[in-house]
Amino acid sequence: MTTVRAAISQTTWTGDKESMLDKHEGFARDAAAQGAQVMCFQELFYGPYFGITQDKKYYRFAEPADGPIVQRFADVAKELGIVMVLPIYEEQQTGVYYNTSVLVDADGTILGQYRKNHIPHVEKFWEKFYFRPGNMGYPVFESAVGKVGMYICYDRHFPEGWRELGLNGAHMVFNPNATKPGLSNRLWEIEGPAAAVANGYYVLQPNRVGLEDNEYGDDAVFFYGNSQVIDPRGNFVGDIGSSEHEELLVRDLDLDLVQQMRDDWQFYRDRRPDTYGDIVAP
Numbered sequence: 001m002t003t004v005r006a007a008i009s010q011t012t013w014t015g016d017k018e019s020m021l022d023k024h025e026g027f028a029r030d031a032a033a034q035g036a037q038v039m040c041f042q043e044l045f046y047g048p049y050f051g052i053t054q055d056k057k058y059y060r061f062a063e064p065a066d067g068p069i070v071q072r073f074a075d076v077a078k079e080l081g082i083v084m085v086l087p088i089y090e091e092q093q094t095g096v097y098y099n100t101s102v103l104v105d106a107d108g109t110i111l112g113q114y115r116k117n118h119i120p121h122v123e124k125f126w127e128k129f130y131f132r133p134g135n136m137g138y139p140v141f142e143s144a145v146g147k148v149g150m151y152i153c154y155d156r157h158f159p160e161g162w163r164e165l166g167l168n169g170a171h172m173v174f175n176p177n178a179t180k181p182g183l184s185n186r187l188w189e190i191e192g193p194a195a196a197v198a199n200g201y202y203v204l205q206p207n208r209v210g211l212e213d214n215e216y217g218d219d220a221v222f223f224y225g226n227s228q229v230i231d232p233r234g235n236f237v238g239d240i241g242s243s244e245h246e247e248l249l250v251r252d253l254d255l256d257l258v259q260q261m262r263d264d265w266q267f268y269r270d271r272r273p274d275t276y277g278d279i280v281a282p
Contacts, residue, residue, distance in 0.1 A: 012210030078108030
């Protein structure tokens with residue numbers, strides 16, 4: 001059996017970037033101490049979820065995909081010998097920003113990045129103010145823990161991207177989130193398992209938790225946590241995360257299940273892309 005020990009974390013905004021960076025480095029060190037080989041943080045992990053408002057001051061949270069924050073955690077990854085998924089606010093150039101996850105290998109090498117493709121723009125999720133849509137497709141990277149894909153928050157509502165990641169060879173997909181109560185609650189329960197089953201891979205979904213009223217006062221929303229790890233058969237691996245408190249979840253992934261699921265259910269064999277033209281029609 002090929003087993004990978006994975007960790008995801010959930011927390012709320014502490015009030016300043018430096019303490020958020022320290023907190024997440026602590027998560028990584030705690031995860032490594034528990035034997036984790038790969039670690040993923042929540043969406044935009046070192047800041048507040050600033051999509052609550054449209055304020056240009058939050059542009060200052062953006063930095064290059066190989067900037068100081070990624071370099072700091074690349075050093076941590078190398079020291080601890082773990083793969084890291086780093087969901088950042090990326091500055092590609094002045095005035096051009098993306099919601100991005102950077103993948104760092106266990107030796108500290110930056111393997112590449114994924115830019116969020118689907119950008120919402122609805123009440124308290126004013127993301128088009130901050131991000132351009134991704135332009136890098138759906139890459140999958142060969143890492144020390146296997147074939148890793150990334151998908152970010154609102155992306156999860158679009159099954160086409162999940163399938164692209166499967167077709168590109170993913171055995172595990174990390175989907176960092178900032179998700180609040182409302183219409184999304186039921187979707188949170190079913191979309192991750194549905195994606196895992198339809199594509200025969202692990203889905204790991206960290207989500208923010210708690211009220212960021214220290215940043216937004218009465219405008220703040222309560223992120224519901226419930227971070228979860230889902231196996232290729234759609235089952236939860238261990239308990240889901242707390243709905244109220246920060247938490248580090250460490251779970252074992254039996255990667256043999258990827259092959260077993262794909263042998264049992266030949267969804268890739270039985271696909272009919274020749275009949276799906278309307279899906280990609282503009």
